[in-house]
Every structure is written in structure tokens, then in C-alpha cells.
Amino acid sequence: MEEKQISETTRGASPTTLDFTSVEKQGKPWMHRTFKLGPVAIPAYASPQFQIIFVAFVCFLCPGMFNAINGMGAGGQVSAHDVNNANTALYAMFAGVGFFCGSIANRLGLKMTLGIGGFGYFLYVASLLSYNHNQNAGFLIFAGALLGLCAGMLWTAQGAIMMSYPSEKEKGRYISKFWAIFNLGGVIGALIPLGQNLHREAGAVADGTYIAFMILMAAGFVLALFLCDPKYVRRDDGSAIILMKNPSWKSEILGLLETLKTDYYIIGLFPLFLASNWFYAYHFQGVNLPYFNLRTRCLNNVLYWSMQIVGAFVVGFLLDFGSTRRTIRARYALAGLLVLTMATWGGGYAFQELYTRESTLLNENHVGLDFTDSAYAGPVVMYMFYGFYDAAWQVTAYWLMGSLTNNGRKLANFAGFYKGIQSAGGAISANIDARAVPFMTQFAINWGMLAGSLIIAAPVVLYYVKDTVSIEEDLKFSDETITDVAPPSVLAEYKGVRE
Structure with missing residues (x-):
């Protein structure tokens, strides 16, 4: 076989690294x-499809349930002060260790x-x-601090x-399936407090x-121990996951x-990472908690996470x-996200003008909006769009x-950067809310950061x-070779070159 007949995916590998035996x-x-x-076909256990769905159910049971209870505002408590401090500890620890979690995951x-x-x-x-x-x-x-770790x-x-298990052409679909x-988990988890607190308009859960x-x-954390070892996972074409x-x-x-x-350009995405969890403190403690009563917050929680599924x-x-x-x-995608940012948060600005911290949380006579009130439709649609x-x-x-x-x-390190920086944003925003900063100020910070980070990410x-990214390029960051990870068809082309 002539070298010119080999696909771009395989070109450039050193024949000395190949061991076909x-x-x-x-x-x-x-x-x-x-x-x-x-009538249902279940994918093979060691397939990317099965493993990503498997991990999704672990997250369904752990962070999905955490989101459900946190989404009620103040973790289901009456006062947000101590919960905000716990969230600050959570996100501060998360941010501190996040950069190193890629190394931890790769080693453990x-x-x-x-x-x-x-x-x-x-x-x-339990706390x-x-x-x-x-x-x-x-x-x-x-x-909260231990949870951060x-x-x-x-x-x-x-x-x-x-990010690493699916093929390039399937990443969007598998990311969306995971997120859905x-x-x-957030939806089902939110149904629990909704059912238990449906007839309670105030108080902790x-x-x-x-x-x-x-x-x-x-x-959830027991289920995680049944995950397949990545070295056994194979895509449909027979290719393996590139690891150490x-x-x-x-x-x-x-x-x-x-x-x-080598990937210094990732710094250009750091503002986007920082903004990605910043708005949770505002959504939960700045919108859901002050504006609605307990049972309506529970219902809003169901709708918020339901819209996450639709959006994904x-x-x-x-x-x-x-x-x-x-x-x-x-x-x-970048342009569409910028348009969506301006539309969603533009509507949020009009909604935020309706109330202040003084008129809600600091007002002893304030009665939160109930889902039976005629004025509920507009605010709940806004909250769903936030989801x-x-x-x-x-x-x-x-x-x-x-x-x-x-x-x-490398993607484990990227994920560590993402979650670490994201959590730094969450820690700062929770601390801002704990200091009773006006809701409109929090809103403006969110909107400005989100729009600005998209512009910075553009280059x-x-x-x-x-x-596409070639196998050769991906292999530069590991101790594996073409024979460890390439699909059989690619190996056959290489074998032809050697012969």
C-alpha cells in the first residue's frame, strides 16, 4: 500500500512505535x-454508550439530588446565611483542588x-x-468543604x-444525554420535597x-464502583480510549x-468557566428563595430542572x-449562546425590577408568591428559561x-480546570449573596460576566x-501507541505501510 493512500487520521505516525504482535x-x-x-437493545457494558449513561445515573443520584435540594433555596432551610457559608466552603475547596483533580483521576x-x-x-x-x-x-x-473535595x-x-469516550461526531449528543x-435526578429529587411540602407555605423542609x-x-456512590475500567472500553469502530x-x-x-x-490557549476559556456556576446563587437565593413561598419554590425546582433536560x-x-x-x-454555537444570553438576561432584568432584598427577605410582612396566584405565570416562565x-x-x-x-x-485536566474555576465562581457568588448584596447588583454581575466571557472565548x-484531531496528535500526551488505541481498519493501513 502506498503511503499516499493512508487517511489523514493515521498519517505521520512513526513506524518504530508499531507492534502488530x-x-x-x-x-x-x-x-x-x-x-x-x-424490544429494547441494551448497548454492551464496555461501550461508550453504556458507560456514559452509567455515569449519568451516578450523577442522577448524587449531584442531581443535591441540585434538587439546593434549588429550593437555602438547602430547604428558612435562613440562607449558614447554607451560604457552607456553599462558600464547598466551592472554595472545590476551586482549590479542582486544578489537581485531573491528576488525581488519572492516578487513582x-x-x-x-x-x-x-x-x-x-x-x-446528613449535615x-x-x-x-x-x-x-x-x-x-x-x-460543605468535604463535598468540595x-x-x-x-x-x-x-x-x-x-468528553473522551464518544467519537468526534457524537460528542454533542452524548453530552446532552448525560446532562438530561x-x-x-434534579426533577425527580425535586418532586420529593414538592410532595412532602405541598401543603406547607413556610418553614424548612x-x-x-x-x-x-x-x-x-x-x-449513587456505591453504583460508581461498578464502572468499567477505561482500558476495556471500545467504540463502535473498535478504537480504544487514549489514557496513560x-x-x-x-x-x-x-x-x-x-x-x-502545550494548550495555553485554554486560558481563553477560563472566564467562560468562571461564569458557568456564578449564576446559581442568584437563581436559587436571589430569585426562588425571596420571591416565592416554600411549596412554590419546590414546584419551581421541578420546572427548572425539567427545562435543563429540554435545553440539553x-x-x-x-x-x-x-x-x-x-x-x-x-x-x-458561540454566536447562538451570545444571543441567548442577551435574550434571557434581558428578560431577567425586567423581572428583577419587580422586587428587592428589602421588599422580600428583609421584610417581616412579606408573603412569597404562591403558584395559585394569578401573577405566577410570568415569573415562573422566566425561572424556567433560566434553567x-x-x-x-x-x-x-x-x-x-x-x-x-x-x-x-488531557480531558481529565480540562475537566479539572473547568470545575475548579467554575467552583471559584460559585464560592465568590455565594459569598456575595451572604453579604446581602442587592439582587440587582448580583444580576448585573452575572449578565456582564456571561456576555463578556463569550467574547473572550471567541479567539x-x-x-x-x-x-478533527488526529490520533497522532492525541497520542502525544500519553504513553500509548497506535496499536493500543486505533481501530482495526487503521491498524491494517499501518501494517500495509510497513510491508
Whole structure:
């Protein structure tokens, strides 16, 4: 076979790195078999489809339930002060360790990292249950800080799996499927307090709500331990996930520094990362908590996370739409997100003019809006659009990172950067709210950061997102070779070259 006949994907590899006599471990045969459950075909256990959905259910049970209870405002408590301090500790710890969580995940393995990460959510809800009885703010803040560490680990492992397992043409769809299933946890989790508090218009949520969440979260972190080892995962074309075969603490810390050196352009996405969780404190403590009563906050919570599912599917479909080149889709995605930002937050400005902190939380005579009130329709639609917007932002951010590389090791570091910086934003915004900063000021900060970060990200999208990333390029950041990861068809082309 002539070298000119070899595809662009395989060109440029050094023949000296090829060992066609080596046999990569495939795992047990059952791992690669599909199963039928009536008319439903279940993907093979070691397929990207199964593993991403598997991870989505872990997140459904852990952070999905956390989102449900946090989305009621103040973690279901009457006062937001101690919960804001716990959230500040959570996001500060998350931000502090987030940069290093990619190294941790690469060294410990994705399964262990995911399982340890899930435990923190269980303990945090236990601290809320404790707080319901003894107002022990110290335990609540400690649990928040520990959750910051655990959440950094869980979300880094999740991000590496979600961005590196699918093929390039499927990343948008799989990211959206993950986000939809994960937020289904928020929807179902939000139905628990809605049912238990439907006839309560004020006060903290009942103990039974916290206990139900604890049981579900415990199931989540145990489930994480059944994740497939990444070295056994195979895409439909037979290709494997690019990781480090022999990671060490030294190699992964150095790999973190190498990522910042070789992929310095990622810094252009840091403002986008920072803005991506900043608005949660405003949505939950600046809109849902002050403006609505308890049972309506619970209902709003269901609708907010439901719109996340809708937003994830819509945006994921558009990101992988048709045969349009990925570079073009990336530009459309950035422009579309800017338009959505101006439209959503423009409507939010008109809504925020209706109330202040003084007229709601600081007013002893204030009665929150109920879903039976005639004025409920407008505010709830606005709140639902905030949920849609959140999904659009997160799915697009993950897709952009996944467009820069297919290397699982590098994407673990990208995910660590994303979640660490994102959490720094969450810590700062929670602290701003804890200081009773006016709601309109918080709103203006959010809107300005979101719009500005998209403009700063534009050069990265324009110059560094490519239509495809070659195997050779991805392999530069690992100790694997073509024979470890390439699909059989590509290996056959290489073998032909050697012969």
C-alpha cells in the first residue's frame, strides 16, 4: 500500500512505535456483547454508550439530588446565611483542588475517583438533617468543604468520561444525554420535597425529605464502583480510549503542567468557566428563595430542572447537526449562546425590577408568591428559561472542550480546570449573596460576566477548534501507541505501510 493512500487520521505516525504482535486486553467477552430486553437493545457494558449513561445515573443520584435540594433555596432551610457559608466552603475547596483533580483521576483511576466523589454528597445532606435539629453550623460548613473535595473528584472523572469516550461526531449528543439524565435526578429529587411540602407555605423542609435524599445518594456512590475500567472500553469502530497505561503521581502532576504549557490557549476559556456556576446563587437565593413561598419554590425546582433536560437535548442536537464542519458549528454555537444570553438576561432584568432584598427577605410582612396566584405565570416562565439557559451553557462548554482533543488524560485536566474555576465562581457568588448584596447588583454581575466571557472565548473557538484531531496528535500526551488505541481498519493501513 502506498503511503499516499493512508487517511489523514493515521498519517505521520512513526513506524518504530508499531507492534502488530501485541494484543491489547479486551476484558471479559460478555463486556462487549449487546443484550435484548424485549424490544429494547441494551448497548454492551464496555461501550461508550453504556458507560456514559452509567455515569449519568451516578450523577442522577448524587449531584442531581443535591441540585434538587439546593434549588429550593437555602438547602430547604428558612435562613440562607449558614447554607451560604457552607456553599462558600464547598466551592472554595472545590476551586482549590479542582486544578489537581485531573491528576488525581488519572492516578487513582476513574472508577475510584467517581466513587469517592459520590460519598461527599451523602454526608452533606446528613449535615442538613443535623442542622434541622441542632443548628450546628460547624458541621454543615465542614460537610460543605468535604463535598468540595469530593465533588471535584466526581465531576473531573465524569467530564473525562463524557468528553473522551464518544467519537468526534457524537460528542454533542452524548453530552446532552448525560446532562438530561443527570438533571432528571434534579426533577425527580425535586418532586420529593414538592410532595412532602405541598401543603406547607413556610418553614424548612421535613426530615423525611433529607432522609430520602441520603438513601438515594448512598445508592449513587456505591453504583460508581461498578464502572468499567477505561482500558476495556471500545467504540463502535473498535478504537480504544487514549489514557496513560502507567500513570504515577509524578507523571500526572507533570502532565498537569504540560497541559498548561502545550494548550495555553485554554486560558481563553477560563472566564467562560468562571461564569458557568456564578449564576446559581442568584437563581436559587436571589430569585426562588425571596420571591416565592416554600411549596412554590419546590414546584419551581421541578420546572427548572425539567427545562435543563429540554435545553440539553435541543443544544446537543444542534451541536452535532448534519454534515456541517465542526469549525462552523463551533462558531454558530458561540454566536447562538451570545444571543441567548442577551435574550434571557434581558428578560431577567425586567423581572428583577419587580422586587428587592428589602421588599422580600428583609421584610417581616412579606408573603412569597404562591403558584395559585394569578401573577405566577410570568415569573415562573422566566425561572424556567433560566434553567434552559444553564443547560445550554454547560453543554456548549463541554462540547467546546471535547472539540480540542480526544485524549482522556488531557480531558481529565480540562475537566479539572473547568470545575475548579467554575467552583471559584460559585464560592465568590455565594459569598456575595451572604453579604446581602442587592439582587440587582448580583444580576448585573452575572449578565456582564456571561456576555463578556463569550467574547473572550471567541479567539479559542476561531483558531483552535479543528474539524478533527488526529490520533497522532492525541497520542502525544500519553504513553500509548497506535496499536493500543486505533481501530482495526487503521491498524491494517499501518501494517500495509510497513510491508
